[in-house]
Amino acid sequence: MNEPRPTHVDLARSFEDSGVRDVLRELDETLVGLEPVKSRIRETAALLLVDKARRQIGLATETPTLHMSFTGNPGTGKTTVALKMADLLHRLGYVRKGHLVTVTRDDLVGQYIGHTAPKTKEVLKKAMGGVLFIDEAYYLYRPENERDYGQEAIEILLQVMENNRDDLVVILAGYADRMDRFFASNPGFRSRIAHHVEFPDYSDGELLHIAERMLAAQNYRLDEGARAAMGEYIAARRGQPHFANARSVRNALDRARLRQANRLFNEAKGPLDADTLSTITEPDLRASRVFGGGLDVDRRTRQAISQAAE
Amino acid sequence: MRLRQGQFSFLPDLSDDDIRVQAQYAIDHGWAVSVEYSDDPHPRNTYWEMWGHPMFDNPDAAAVVFEVNECRKEHGGKYIRVIAFDSTPGWESIRMSFIVNRPATEPGFRLVRQEAAGRVVRYTIESYATREPEGLRY
Numbered sequence: 015m016n017e018p019r020p021t022h023v024d025l026a027r028s029f030e031d032s033g034v035r036d037v038l039r040e041l042d043e044t045l046v047g048l049e050p051v052k053s054r055i056r057e058t059a060a061l062l063l064v065d066k067a068r069r070q071i072g073l074a075t076e077t078p079t080l081h082m083s084f085t086g087n088p089g090t091g092k093t094t095v096a097l098k099m100a101d102l103l104h105r106l107g108y109v110r111k112g113h114l115v116t117v118t119r120d121d122l123v124g125q126y127i128g129h130t131a132p133k134t135k136e137v138l139k140k141a142m143g144g145v146l147f148i149d150e151a152y153y154l155y156r157p158e159n160e161r162d163y164g165q166e167a168i169e170i171l172l173q174v175m176e177n178n179r180d181d182l183v184v185i186l187a188g189y190a191d192r193m194d195r196f197f198a199s200n201p202g203f204r205s206r207i208a209h210h211v212e213f214p215d216y217s218d219g220e221l222l223h224i225a226e227r228m229l230a231a232q233n234y235r236l237d238e239g240a241r242a243a244m245g246e247y248i249a250a251r252r253g254q255p256h257f258a259n260a261r262s263v264r265n266a267l268d269r270a271r272l273r274q275a276n277r278l279f280n281e282a283k284g285p286l287d288a289d290t291l292s293t294i295t296e297p298d299l300r301a302s303r304v305f306g307g308g309l310d311v312d313r314r315t316r317q318a319i320s321q322a323a324e
Numbered sequence: 325m326r327l328r329q330g331q332f333s334f335l336p337d338l339s340d341d342d343i344r345v346q347a348q349y350a351i352d353h354g355w356a357v358s359v360e361y362s363d364d365p366h367p368r369n370t371y372w373e374m375w376g377h378p379m380f381d382n383p384d385a386a387a388v389v390f391e392v393n394e395c396r397k398e399h400g401g402k403y404i405r406v407i408a409f410d411s412t413p414g415w416e417s418i419r420m421s422f423i424v425n426r427p428a429t430e431p432g433f434r435l436v437r438q439e440a441a442g443r444v445v446r447y448t449i450e451s452y453a454t455r456e457p458e459g460l461r462y
Contacts, residue, residue, distance in 0.1 A: 110384055110386075111383050111384050113383055132376075138387075139379065139382050139387035139390060139391070140381060140382055140383075140387070142382065142384045142386040142387045142390070143383060143384025143385075143386055144383065144384065178386065178390065180386075181384070181386040181390075182386075
């Protein structure tokens, strides 16, 4: 029954065979920027590959702790990277199915006594064999309400994270400062999470690059004027409230497409060619309220504040 | 007397890993796996108590093993089985059923003879365990 253990392992071979190279290359190609994240993932992949080799030879027996925390501002690609991570862990054989279950506080915490435990367990069962991604994890813990059911969900989570380490990997995600406070008040979590990955904000150039990629994926393109306008848009949008990196860019592009469609509908007299249908021009972007100083609501609030100050 | 019911009942008891592999087979075929328990081992007792809901949307069988172990904590002295329900039209029935937990002692069944009209004798079986009221068996 027992096969003799191999005495040598070829890391390059297993790197090639397991398909990890493909995942890492895909990560490099599809994600703009995020250098520190990519290097952390490469390190993690190397660690897991070596660990797998050690297990084949019989040097290691314990499953390494794989739970992670992703911290960063909104729209910096945490969910996208989590999806890639699930794929990576699946190819390395650390999770059996490699699916990603994304949840927030609402999916874990119940509304009345005795509701939380079954709800949390249901989610955990669904995530077994894959990766559980808890977005904005700090909402689980509400120190101001001592009867909050979040604490119960945290206890079940910790128990399963410890006892069923072979079955699922938990990734906690959220803003950096609030996650730090969450970990400080729940030391159990900090010690059970081996990998802390920080997601930096995108630079203006990277966001412009992302915008062009998003459009290319939908067979749209920016003309020269629109490209310049987009650059200015990103710079202006950054200074306004609720800036969410790539997500803000996506929303801006969605609205630009809306305006483009409206413009074509109103102006077009003859038949349109593919080029006209897929080009977003400067006026489509310039019409955005961001150039006028943000949303009307925000502007009114700011005016009220400055008037009050005077 | 060892209860022989469902699949694998002539094999030694299944380990957690065996259960996982079998349940995964069912899940991969799209069958809903659920855990049930009972203290009435009569072969015609079809409807056992359900332990939680059938697991319709769990892609991995680790969840089934997890539930079996949760059920063992509560009902470790009873029979526990895992069943897989196939909902495809034409089947709409149980495709797999196997016992994963049994009581420490299984007293077996006795033969009951009932004298009916004329010299007719009707035969049936009765589990020794079911002479006790529910909850006190095993």
